[in-house]
Amino acid sequence: MGSKIVTFVLGGREVEVMVKPMTTLQAVLRYQLGYTAVKEGCRQGGCGSCTVLVEGEPVLACLLPAEDVAGQQVTTLESITPVDGLDPLQQAFLDASGFQCGYCTPGMIMVSKALLEHNPRPTREEILDALAGNICRCTGYEPIVAAVEGAAQAGAAPGAQRR
Amino acid sequence: MSPAMNVVGRSVPRSDGIGHVTGRTQFTTDRSFPGLLHLKIVRSPLHHARILGVDLSEAERVPGFVRALTHADVPHNVYTILGLIGVEPEEEFVLAEDRVRYKGEPIVAIVAESEDAALEAVARVKLDLEELPAVFEVEEALRPGAPIVTHWGNNTFMYEGHPCRRVRFGDVEAAFARADHIVEGVYNTKPIEQAPTETTACIAVPEANGRYTVYTNTQAVYFSLDNTAIILQVPGNKLHFVGGTVGGGFGGKVDVIVEPLATLAAMKTSRPVRYAFSRSEEMQVSSTRSAWRIYMKDGVMADGRIIARKVTSYADSGAYSRQTPYALTKHAANAAGPYAIPNVSIDAYCVYTNRQPSSAMRGFGITMASFAIEVQMDKIAEVVGLDPWSIHFINAYRDGDMKPHRKLVEDATLIETMQAAAGLVGHELPARFRAMTSARRPEGGV
Numbered sequence: 001m002g003s004k005i006v007t008f009v010l011g012g013r014e015v016e017v018m019v020k021p022m023t024t025l026q027a028v029l030r031y032q033l034g035y036t037a038v039k040e041g042c043r044q045g046g047c048g049s050c051t052v053l054v055e056g057e058p059v060l061a062c063l064l065p066a067e068d069v070a071g072q073q074v075t076t077l078e079s080i081t082p083v084d085g086l087d088p089l090q091q092a093f094l095d096a097s098g099f100q101c102g103y104c105t106p107g108m109i110m111v112s113k114a115l116l117e118h119n120p121r122p123t124r125e126e127i128l129d130a131l132a133g134n135i136c137r138c139t140g141y142e143p144i145v146a147a148v149e150g151a152a153q154a155g156a157a158p159g160a161q162r163r
Numbered sequence: 164m165s166p167a168m169n170v171v172g173r174s175v176p177r178s179d180g181i182g183h184v185t186g187r188t189q190f191t192t193d194r195s196f197p198g199l200l201h202l203k204i205v206r207s208p209l210h211h212a213r214i215l216g217v218d219l220s221e222a223e224r225v226p227g228f229v230r231a232l233t234h235a236d237v238p239h240n241v242y243t244i245l246g247l248i249g250v251e252p253e254e255e256f257v258l259a260e261d262r263v264r265y266k267g268e269p270i271v272a273i274v275a276e277s278e279d280a281a282l283e284a285v286a287r288v289k290l291d292l293e294e295l296p297a298v299f300e301v302e303e304a305l306r307p308g309a310p311i312v313t314h315w316g317n318n319t320f321m322y323e324g325h326p327c328r329r330v331r332f333g334d335v336e337a338a339f340a341r342a343d344h345i346v347e348g349v350y351n352t353k354p355i356e357q358a359p360t361e362t363t364a365c366i367a368v369p370e371a372n373g374r375y376t377v378y379t380n381t382q383a384v385y386f387s388l389d390n391t392a393i394i395l396q397v398p399g400n401k402l403h404f405v406g407g408t409v410g411g412g413f414g415g416k417v418d419v420i421v422e423p424l425a426t427l428a429a430m431k432t433s434r435p436v437r438y439a440f441s442r443s444e445e446m447q448v449s450s451t452r453s454a455w456r457i458y459m460k461d462g463v464m465a466d467g468r469i470i471a472r473k474v475t476s477y478a479d480s481g482a483y484s485r486q487t488p489y490a491l492t493k494h495a496a497n498a499a500g501p502y503a504i505p506n507v508s509i510d511a512y513c514v515y516t517n518r519q520p521s522s523a524m525r526g527f528g529i530t531m532a533s534f535a536i537e538v539q540m541d542k543i544a545e546v547v548g549l550d551p552w553s554i555h556f557i558n559a560y561r562d563g564d565m566k567p568h569r570k571l572v573e574d575a576t577l578i579e580t581m582q583a584a585a586g587l588v589g590h591e592l593p594a595r596f597r598a599m600t601s602a603r604r605p606e607g608g609v
Contacts, residue, residue: 036193037186039410041360042442049360077186090184094176102183103190103360103410137360137411 008069010035011079019066026050026061029076037077037106041135048134051107052076058114060133077106080113089113089151098147100138107134112148121152179408190410191364191380196435199366200229202428203281203438205271205288206448207263210299210517211310214261216291217271225287227280229432232272234258237427238396244419244485247389252315255483255520257394257423263292264312264482265519267448274428274436297517301456301477304516312482312515320480320488320513328488328495328513332567333506335462338471342462344546349458350535354451354479357524361410363449364439365421367429375426376403381419382412390419391426402426414523418450418485450522453487454479457498457535462506467549467557471506474498478528480513481520488513490528496568497529500536501577502558507567555581556596563603575601 007016010033017032026043029035029052041047043062050061053075080087086094089112099105108131115122115130122130127148136144182188205217219231234240234256241253259270271288275281296310303309304318312318319326339345365379381387384406392399409416425438440449455478462471476494480487491511499507526533540558544551556578564572578601585592 030193031195034195036189039190039361040192041362041410044442046442047360081185086181086184093184094180097177097180099180099183101360101409101411102179102188105183106186109184135360137358137413 004067006067006070008071009073011075017066021065021067023066024062025052025054025059025064025066025069025074028066029061029074035076035078039103039106041103046135047104047107048111049104049107051110051134053110053114056114056117058111075110075113077109080109087113088154089116089148092151092154093144093147096143096147096150098139098144099136104134104136108136108144112151115148116152120155122148124149188408190361190408191366191378192437192439194366194378196366196368198434200274200276200428200432200434200436201278201281201438202272202274202425202436203278203285204269204424204444205273205285205290207259207266207268207270207292208290209263209292209294209297210266211295211297211312212263212292213295214259214263214270214290215293216289218289218291219271221287221289222273222284225275225280225284227276228284229274229276230428231284231288232258232274232424232427232431233270234260236431237394237423239394242390242394242419244386244390245489246393247386250484250488254313254315255485262295262314265517267444267519268482269424272424272428272438274432299516299518301454301479301512301514301516304514305477305512310517312517318515320484320491320515322488322492326512327510328491329511330495330498330507330509330567332508332569333471335471335473335506335508338506339460339462339473342470343465344463344543346461346463346539346543346546347459348535348539348542349456350531350538351457352452352455352531352534354454354518354521355524356446356449356451357411357413357415358446359409359411359413359415362440362442362445363416363421364437365425366435366437367422367425368435369429369433370403374401374403375429376405377422377426378405379422380409380412380416381406381422382409382414382416383419386417387419387422391423394423395427395430413525414452414527415445415449417523418520420449448519450481450485450520452524452527453481453490453521454518455531457531459498459535459539461539461543463543463547465547467543467547467554469502469504469543469558472499472504472508474507474509474511476509476511476532477514478512478531479516479518479521481516481518483520484513484515485520485522486527487521490523492528494528494532496566496570498532498536499567500533500540501560501575502536503560503564504558504567509567552581552585552590552592552596556592556599559599559601561601561604577601
């Protein structure tokens, strides 16, 4: 089977890539488009470090064939980082030291972003549930949960600000 | 606080924090280079085997195949990571020669235009192996007739001519003879994979000035640089190692595994070469924490004083020693624990088996000693009929005490730490333990 052109919207900008069948979204983002905030911890759906948002929902980019996002909105950590300064959620991770080595951080932030968009005032249990698919080997998770709680309290999600 | 104190006592933002929360931190495989080649390894499917033949003919026909590297391409193929600090002999094969000693041992490196092509070529290499009996258990490895793992001796690392690291302090047997109780225990721990979220990886890049820049996530950049220079027989100034950003290590990235082959491949192809472990390689091939077996025998007086301790420990080093000889030395220095025991004898063996090599992980050598010692302390408490707090306070070492490996105790804080811990859990200590300190004992005191 030959390659085909896939068009999707990445961080609000339309992109067109040539992909071989079954190339993952992770490989396209990292190695064809240079979006290296999409991490590569296991390439088997086990660690969550490659999490991106597709149409606002967290998705493991390592398991998703790139052709499946044709015509859809894809959001990576690069896309939510303002030109100046930080997104309030990023600031909350910084303030709470919600990371040590930093490798799981992009996935953690993307999952949390989706959570807060849907549920601006999550309970601790809801936060734990949302983060359940993302592995962190350094922090023991507590600072990450604290970061998400801090972001929720600061009204990091647009939905929260509207209230 | 003195005005000069602008760091101590304050929270200082991490210099890499912004990079981590924006995803701009560059981890090793986040870098890309024009013409990047991919290196993948043909690994032994058997735990122990003689290599009778390697057939590369089909692999060479895979589209995108660039070249293969075998042991014959490696200038100094047999090395020992700790050779840098005088540990002998050189024993680990960068690429296997006539024998493989663990499942997953590298035999051939394949360099290809893409990762897919490299994997395809790896799958098409034909190995002719003759399976040999294997040993996976430390005490079995020491029995007469056990398969011998090393190419240079028996199944134990040698410490100055001895098969174990030894500590001798006082007279253990005499103390056992006069002890009121003998308390014995056997403690086993299993291998643990450090499982960093970022797998072990490097990219070696030929530079216009004739040097090679090696981007690596090693935890020990000079171990990697120096060993690579030795293995490739090039002066260190030909190599520029760029490290420091490590996506989790926990000891799992202190061995020198990917850099020598990636750099050799870059030399042979004049192109940048990436060698990154898959998750399964990280879990199944990279060094783990060792499995340990620890035999502990203590002579204890009716008042709770431990007057003698005898320890025989075995660490499963796997097929090669890597950092494990050092772990045993640390273990031997700490197997008496933070306690003042006047008679101590320790034999600590670094044992070779056909398991994947083990190496560093968070306090290796000491963590397992602490596990054994602290369970042993509770057993002693039970036997003499005192509570565990008492056993710990009665035996706690103090400043000026001599440890079994002939180091004077300095800056001891065990007693103060236990007093604070008791406070935190709301345990009321008897007055005599509340009054204790780690200060040097009075002259002639015990």
